[in-house]
Amino acid sequence: MHIVVLTKPVPDPAAAAERLGPDNRLDRAASPTVVNGNDEYALEAALKLVEAHGGEVTLLTMAPPNGADTMRKALAMGATRGVLVTDPALAGSCVRSTDEVLAAALRELSFDLVFSGFDTSDGNAGVVGAAIAARLRLPYLSNAAKIEPDPAAGRVRVHRITPTGYDVLEAPMPALVVCTQVLGEPRYPSLKGIMSARSKEIVSRSLADLGLDAGAVGGAAATTEVLDSRKPPARGATTVVRGSAEEGAEAIVSLLASRRLI
Amino acid sequence: MPRFWVAGEPNADGSISKLSTEVATVARSLAAATGGEAAGIVVAPEPGRAAAELAEFLPRVVAVADPGIAGHAWSTPAAEGVAALTGADVDGDGDGDGDSYILLGAGPDGRDLAGTLAALTGLGVLANATAVRWDGRLVVEMGAFGGKLVTSSGFAGAGGIVTIRPNMVTAEPLPTPGVVEQRGPASPAANESLPRVTIVDSVAEAGAAAPIEEARVIVAGGRGVGGPDGFELVGELATELGGAVGATRAAVDSGWIPYSQQIGQTGKIVKPALYLALGISGAIQHKVGMQTAETIVAVNRDPDAPIAEFADLLVVGDLFDVGRALLVALRERTG
Numbered sequence: 001m002h003i004v005v006l007t008k009p010v011p012d013p014a015a016a017a018e019r020l021g022p023d024n025r026l027d028r029a030a031s032p033t034v035v036n037g038n039d040e041y042a043l044e045a046a047l048k049l050v051e052a053h054g055g056e057v058t059l060l061t062m063a064p065p066n067g068a069d070t071m072r073k074a075l076a077m078g079a080t081r082g083v084l085v086t087d088p089a090l091a092g093s094c095v096r097s098t099d100e101v102l103a104a105a106l107r108e109l110s111f112d113l114v115f116s117g118f119d120t121s122d123g124n125a126g127v128v129g130a131a132i133a134a135r136l137r138l139p140y141l142s143n144a145a146k147i148e149p150d151p152a153a154g155r156v157r158v159h160r161i162t163p164t165g166y167d168v169l170e171a172p173m174p175a176l177v178v179c180t181q182v183l184g185e186p187r188y189p190s191l192k193g194i195m196s197a198r199s200k201e202i203v204s205r206s207l208a209d210l211g212l213d214a215g216a217v218g219g220a221a222a223t224t225e226v227l228d229s230r231k232p233p234a235r236g237a238t239t240v241v242r243g244s245a246e247e248g249a250e251a252i253v254s255l256l257a258s259r260r261l262i
Numbered sequence: 263m264p265r266f267w268v269a270g271e272p273n274a275d276g277s278i279s280k281l282s283t284e285v286a287t288v289a290r291s292l293a294a295a296t297g298g299e300a301a302g303i304v305v306a307p308e309p310g311r312a313a314a315e316l317a318e319f320l321p322r323v324v325a326v327a328d329p330g331i332a333g334h335a336w337s338t339p340a341a342e343g344v345a346a347l348t349g350a351d352v353d354g355d356g357d358g359d360g361d362s363y364i365l366l367g368a369g370p371d372g373r374d375l376a377g378t379l380a381a382l383t384g385l386g387v388l389a390n391a392t393a394v395r396w397d398g399r400l401v402v403e404m405g406a407f408g409g410k411l412v413t414s415s416g417f418a419g420a421g422g423i424v425t426i427r428p429n430m431v432t433a434e435p436l437p438t439p440g441v442v443e444q445r446g447p448a449s450p451a452a453n454e455s456l457p458r459v460t461i462v463d464s465v466a467e468a469g470a471a472a473p474i475e476e477a478r479v480i481v482a483g484g485r486g487v488g489g490p491d492g493f494e495l496v497g498e499l500a501t502e503l504g505g506a507v508g509a510t511r512a513a514v515d516s517g518w519i520p521y522s523q524q525i526g527q528t529g530k531i532v533k534p535a536l537y538l539a540l541g542i543s544g545a546i547q548h549k550v551g552m553q554t555a556e557t558i559v560a561v562n563r564d565p566d567a568p569i570a571e572f573a574d575l576l577v578v579g580d581l582f583d584v585g586r587a588l589l590v591a592l593r594e595r596t597g
Binding site: 011013014016018019020024037038041094095096099118119121122123124125126127128129130131132133134135137138139140141142143145157159160161162163164165166167168169170171172180181182185222223224225226227228229230231232235236238239240241242243244245246248249250251252253255256257259261262 | 273274337338341374375378381382384387388389401405406407408409410411412413414415416418419425456458459460462463465467479503511514515522524529531536547554556557558559561565573574575576577579580583586587
């Protein structure tokens with residue numbers, strides 16, 4: 001079984017140094033970069049399935065050239081190889097451009113399943129997976145709490161989280177699955193994994209390699225633009241109450257009452 | 263004139279989602295600001311009830327009855343129905359430029375629908391709007407980097423897709439409900455429609471609660487709650503305050519409470535009127551999910567916990583002692 005996992009390098013949320021540059025695009029130099037947290041859950045799910053069924057995991061990333069460094073971390077978790085779509089024209093890509101480029105890259109690969117993370121910690125949109133599935137005419141199975149492929153039958157079952165529980169979805173493979181954290185905690189790379197990741201293959205693909213016109217995707221063709229950005233309004237000062245539990249409760253009740261919350 | 267389409271999301275019982283009524287209210291205000299039109303579309307096997315309910319908030323709602331959706335995942339066929347209707351010459355000036363905006367909720371169904379619609383229409387997407395306004399063009403405010411930054415964005419061309427966070431506005435019904443138009447499904451050739459996904463089974467889970475994204479009040483517990491028993495107190499307080507129960511990733515990973523209640527970087531992002539945090543330190547991964555709550559009250563033993571920096575009120579103490587005292591005080595008020 002061959003699974004492609006979409007991974008995105010994002011500014012490390014823990015470093016809290018994310019910012020936009022003067023062009024209102026992400027200032028990639030401002031912050032250390034990590035593999036998007038929700039993509040690690042997708043990768044973990046893929047690795048477990050390949051361990052159970054045999055096969056391999058390919059990472060697919062669209063990023064600047066140094067995206068390869070972040071990709072090594074995901075390769076160290078156990079992925080087989082990486083494909084890095086990188087092109088200067090891709091700076092400033094919008095959602096439409098991103099899904100078009102990733103779909104083009106996927107057309108060159110053979111796979112049974114494509115996994116994407118629930119969303120990314122920088123943009124938070126969480127719509128690229130659905131758009132790629134539609135472009136490639138793949139069955140789309142989202143919000144997965146459980147993924148059960150049946151390679152012999154060529155089908156996959158997914159538990160999709162709903163407001164009241166879950167739906168059991170079924171579709172033929174190849175298919176695209178949006179993963180959630182419920183699939184299980186990502187593993188830490190082993191020392192052996194880190195060592196072997198250094199020599200794993202990362203294939204680099206430009207827009208020309210994918211047969212895409214640099215004028216039709218990327219910053220030049222963005223469908224959306226950031227007009228301005230600012231820090232959210234600062235919260236007011238914190239009132240700190242120490243004392244008995246009853247005094248604490250009383251302070252909460254009076255605040256809630258004064259703000260008409262009770 | 264721009265047209266603002268609301269892609270209505272039906273609940274499992276056939277009613278319209280609360281979020282769709284909020285989105286409809288936003289669409290109406292944009293139509294009023296531009297002299298444009300606000301209209302709804304509900305695609306479902308039996309859209310009647312949801313369409314009628316949505317028409318309480320919109321002057322015109324198109325109900326697309328597509329029996330073929332029954333037994334299948336909703337978002338893909340729904341997106342095809344919405345794209346078929348909105349992709350025509352929607353502004354009616356004959357040039358087919360489609361100065362048309364599709365507005366929908368930023369929940370799990372809405373984001374699935376938005377992604378598929380983006381591919382079908384080629385329109386841009388601005389996701390998780392916290393405010394929208396018309397300023398010569400549609401301007402959409404969103405949080406970036408988990409709310410550390412607020413951005414204003416626009417569409418480069420005419421038209422676009424916007425997903426809107428719950429609780430951005432209060433849904434306001436029209437004085438007189440709008441009209442509902444019944445239609446059958448657009449019928450693309452069988453080989454042109456996107457693949458359907460079969461729903462083999464729907465399983466209800468005990469303890470499934472109202473979606474926390476829509477709750478006006480959230481009482482959330484963290485590691486400090488100590489276990490599933492501790493969440494009983496969290497639940498009692500939530501009930502007393504008319505709210506929902508939330509949790510940190512630590513509490514979810516420990517199996518004390520379902521993932522559906524998780525708030526934060528890998529969970530949900532919420533903006534309730536009141537966030538009562540019990541035994542939550544306020545680490546950045548949790549903070550990004552709740553920092554835009556209007557009022558934040560924290561109960562924590564540690565006065566130096568990070569949440570002390572962004573709560574409105576921090577009560578330093580044992581969450582069980584303070585929580586029980588709060589329950590008593592709230593019940594005394596309601597008598």
